[in-house]
Amino acid sequence: MESKMITGRDILLVGLQPWDIAIGSNCKNVATELSKYNNRILYVNRALDRITLLRDRKDVKTQTRLKSLHHQANDLQEIRPNFWTLDPRTVLESVNWIPFKTPFDIINRINNRRMAAQIRQAIHRLGFKNVLLFIDNEFYRGQYLQEMLAPEVTDCIYYSRDNLATHPFFVRQGKRLEPKLIAKSTMVVTNSDYLEDYGRKYNPHTYNILQGCDFERFFPDQPFTLPDEMRGIKGPIIGYMGVMTVARLDLKILEHIATQRPDWSLVLVGPQDKTFQKSRLHALPNVHFIANVPEVKVPQYIQFFDVCINPQLVNGMTIGNYPRKLDEYMVLGKPVVVTRTLAMELFKDHVYQCDTPQDYVENITRALEERKDEKRVQGWIDFSLQHTWEVSLSKMSQHYFRLKKTQQSQPA
Incomplete structure (x- = not known):
């Protein structure tokens, strides 16, 4: 019987997020799921670049890469049988500041060549053959890897899960480079209809495989206990879990909720960018910030939210974005209030959608009442449980x- 999942392959994963990142990562989840099916996995951590060396030299991840670079630690680490991470022994040039196409492309190609040399050494040492390359949104450092790693790499799947080319950091070159990588990939997979439509403009083999989620840690053997940081916070608790950045979140919505309903507690869990750190939210007595928590503890905090929110700022990056936090909220039976975007059409029967800050106040009020409806709560749980990594990557495998x-x- 034909397998529903890619199996028995040597798979190389290159993405924006290293294996030792503190927050959740789609690329890590993809690698972990594929490793369950007799695949050998090589997960490539981000190589150091000049600016990171200057700016973040004391960061733990930077120190780990430096130890590999200076041969003070192995560049290949076997984290479980048939699953390795690679810390490339190279330093890349920081290119994003370059405004002109030709010099950018020349230096970016040099960076890709340095990466490819390190990866080729690793796959030869591991004996990888007929390699499937999976690129997670990395349209700079992954731009030329497919051809530079041939003939060992035979196919490339590009994963578009965020419209990152519209992000201020990438917009200068990303809108030009991502379509190029999409066009030359064997296949493209996305997590939303919006991104599928975008990808199909450049590659007809583009497919929406929806979002995967790892629910195992959401159902522990013992009941969750109230986190120490939440003790003494009075309810109802309106909670958000994730990175807080003004590139994605609307500060005005959060300020409106907090000021209009001082009887509610707004609990925001995760790292903040500089704008959030300086925002007036920190001066409001009913707003509580909790620093980033380990991924394994995320469900423990969500469990004690009364209503969960995702107050996205509507822009090119978020309009088609599938936030996996929605499934994480709903699997615990929590009502979810969100900003209306094109991607939220999939959730229309299961979340409360908002167009204005006042809509948030009104829908949170409704949600506080309707969370008592057992049938509605079960509907949220059942819907979220459809979105596992096994389901998502089975879709990818079948398309492949x-x-x-x-x-x-086809004839040769």
């Missing part, structure tokens, strides 16, 4: 199998 079968049947 069909594509390869079609290619093999």
Whole structure:
């Protein structure tokens, strides 16, 4: 019987997030899920660049990469059987500041060549053959890897899960480079219809495989206990879990909720950018910030939210974004209030959608009442449980199998 999942392959994963990142990561989840099916995995951590060396030299992740670079630690680490991470022994040039196309492309190609040299050494040492390259949104450092790693790399799947090319950091070159990488990839997978439509403009083999989520840690053997940081915070608690950055979140919505309903407690859990750190939210007595927590403890905090929110700022990056936090909220039976975007059409029967800050106040009020409806709560749970990594990557695998079968049947 044909497998529903890619199996028995050597798989190389390159993405924006290193294995030792503190927050959740789609790329890490993809690697972990694929490793369950007799695949050998090489997960490439981000190589150091000049600016990171100057700015973040004391960071733990930077120190880890430096130890590899100076041969004070192995560049290859086997974290479990048939699963390795690679800390490339190279330093890349920081290129994003370059405004002109030609010098950017020249230096970016040099960076790709340095990365490819380190990866090729690693896959040769591991004996990888017929390698499947999976690139997670990395359209700079992954731009030329498919051709530079040939013939060992035979196919490339590009994963578009965020419209990062519109982010202020990437917009100068990203809108030009991401379509190029999409076009030359064997196949493209996305987590929303919006990104599928975008990808299909450049590659007809683009498929929405929806979002995956790891729910195992949401159902522990013992009941969750109230985190120490939440003791003494009076309810109802309106909670947000995740990175707080003005590139994605609307500060005005949070300020409106907090000032209009001082009887509610707004609990925001996660790292903050500089704008959030300086915002007037810190002066409001009913707003409580909790620093970033380990991924394994995320459910423990969500469990004690009464209503969960995702107050996105609507822009090119968020309009088609599928926030996996929504499934994490709902699987614990929590009502979810969100900003209306194109991607939220999938959730229309299960979340409360808002167009204005006042809509948030009104919908949170409704949600506080309707969370008592057991049938509605069960609907939230059942809907979220449809979005596992096994389901998502099975979709990817089936599209890949069909594509390869079609290619093999075509005359040479």
